[in-house]
Amino acid sequence: MRPRPRRCGLASSPWWAPATRSDVVDLRRPRRTSPLGAAFEVVSPDRVRNLLPVAIVAISSGRVVLVLLIAGAISLVAGVLGWLRRVWSFDGDVLHLDEGVFVRNQRRIPVDRIQHVELERSLRHQLFGLAAVRVETAGGSGAELRLDAVARDEAEALRSQVLDALRTKAAPPDAALGDPDGWDAARHGPVPPPPPAPREVLVRLPPGRLLLAGITGPEVVAVLASLVFALDALADLGVDPDEIGRVDLGRSAIVLLVLVGVPVWFLVAGLIAVVRKWDLTASISGDELRVTYGLLRKQEFVVRTSRVQDARVAERLLLRPFGRADLRVRSAASGGGDASQVDIPLLDAAEIDRVLARVLPAAVPRPRLHPAPPAARRRALVRGGVGALLAATSLSVLAVLTSRWWLVAAAVALVLGPLLGELSYRGLGWAEARDVHHSRSGALARRTSIVPEARVQSAAVVASLFQRRRGLASVRLDLASSAVGVLDRETGECGHIAAAVTT
Structure with a gap:
């Protein structure tokens, strides 16, 4: 008997991941996702929410096991049929997806419309060598296409081939080859894509x-909300949370509980952030700003710098003493829905400038902001005082009806109102440099929006009745999927800002 020939060029992979070539993955052939995708779909949050009414009926009928088994079997059959009918491919120009059991849905996404391809790897994906692929398009609403269980090499090949196709279409043949004589497609075939740009780690x-x-x-x-949910769950189980509070504790025990419980509370919150954002890295390759993070669930977000519409620097109150701020970069990836964005927390001024220099070069160095006019301070103090007066009046009524301790809260509100008004005024600022507008607002948490004039689609000068009385107005800068405000400036200055943006 002649020996069976060995299969060459196929990467060894487990049964749940389709076999693929180790050197190149041909995505033109229609293929399914991993068979585990059917199991993932059965236990998906949407499917579990759909089974909640069934669980309620099962509990009320007394036949819990029987009803849940039938519902689980139906859900499993639906997941398997959905997986069998879901086929995808990419021919270099169009991404194809055919799905649907009773109603067939054939989706075709031209590569020109694709904004970027993101890979997401939760713990279940990491255990089985899989990845979830999210494809977002310009003008779409959210994720245009999602493949939940794709072999990791296929997912990386899909992203790489889509980006190569985008680079090929964006660059002329001479630029792709570096050859002034051009490219003879009849002799050499299609123009090869330009080599990928080197990856530079920014943060x-x-x-x-x-x-x-x-x-x-x-x-x-979130930790405090989880504690409240746990107490509510105890009440549902028949345990009265009030009984927990009736435990006779001495003063020393209460002090010890506070000294231990509060640090543990904050420590748990910090550890949650470490696990969620583990190894957060912001890098840039060509015109792609890429942010990756996650320990149990690896996530990746990509924004193309050529489509960046604005950036936002958020200075939280507790982070100002540490000289840290959060940076958000947004692009016009999804019109009519949420903008595509990447968030990088806790950066110092030098790191923020380093990222901005690559995504919005004209925004660096950041200019010194001009404070709001004195009339804006008077308006902010009046607004803070009126709000404090209304809050103090409500608390005083509550003190008459219940306890006099609410009078202390009313007094505190009368003090905090003008203080917040003063902080709100000091948080206002605006500047324009190199056709980039910098606008800041906020009392406790200050937010600075950085908007290039080229990304502004329209501008409007808005003035309320109270603003007009003080000669003030605001400017609203409309972007592709959001708006940025320049608050409480002089009316003439607002007119100049709007005219400069729209001309």
Whole structure:
């Protein structure tokens, strides 16, 4: 018997990942995602939410096991049929996706419309050598196409081939080849894409800075919300949370509980941020700003610098003493929906300038902002005082009806109102340099928007009744998918800003 020939050029892969060539992946042949995609779809959050009414019916009927088994079997069959009918391919010009069991859906995405391709690897993807692919297009709303369980080499090949196709279409043949005589397509075939640009790492955040981001960020509120949810769950299980609070503790025990519990609370919030944002790296390659992070769930976000519409520097109150700020870069990737954006937290001034120099070169160096006119201070103090007066009046009524301790809160509100008004005024600022507008606002958390004039689609001067009385107005700069405001400037200055943007 003649020996069977060995298969050459195929990468060894487990049964759940389709076999692919180790040197090049031919994506022109229609292919399915991994068979594990059917299992992922069964346990997806959307499918679980759809099964919640079934679970309620099962509990009320008393036949929990039977009803849940039937619902699970139906969900599994639907997931397998959906996987069998989902086929995708990429021929170099168009990305094809055919799916649907009862209603067939054939989607065709020309490569010219593709904004970028993102890879996402949660823990389940990492365990089985898979990745989720998100394709976003210019003018789409959110993700135009998503493949949830693709072999990692196929996902990387898809992203690489799409980016090569974009570079080939963007660059003329002479630029792609470096040959002044051009390219003879009849003799040599299609024009090869230009070589990929080298990757430059702009920022890499260490774990210590990520810990600080969690302690000063929304993770602190998330931990507190989880504690409230846990107490609510105890009530549902028949445990009265009030009984927990009736435990007789001495003063020393309460002080010890506070001294231990509060640091643990913040430490847990910091560790959550470290796990979520682990190894956060911002790099640039050609015209692509890429941010990757994650330990259990690896995520990747890409913004093309040629489509960047604005940047935002957010100075949180707790981060100002450390000289840190968060940077957000947005592009017009999805009109009519959320803009495509990347967030890089806890950067110092030099790191922010380093990133801005690559995505918005004209924005660096950042100019000194001009403060708002004195009339804006009076307006801010009046607004803060009126708000404090309304809050103090409500608290005083509450004190009459319940406890007099609310009078202390009313007094504090009367003091904080004008103080917040003064901080709001000091947070206002605007400057224009090299056809880039820098606008800042905010009392406790200050946000500076950086907008190139070339990205502004329209401008409007807006003045309320109270602004007109003080000779003030605001300018609204409309971008592709958002708007930026220049607040409380003199009316004549607002007219000059709007005229400069629109001419």
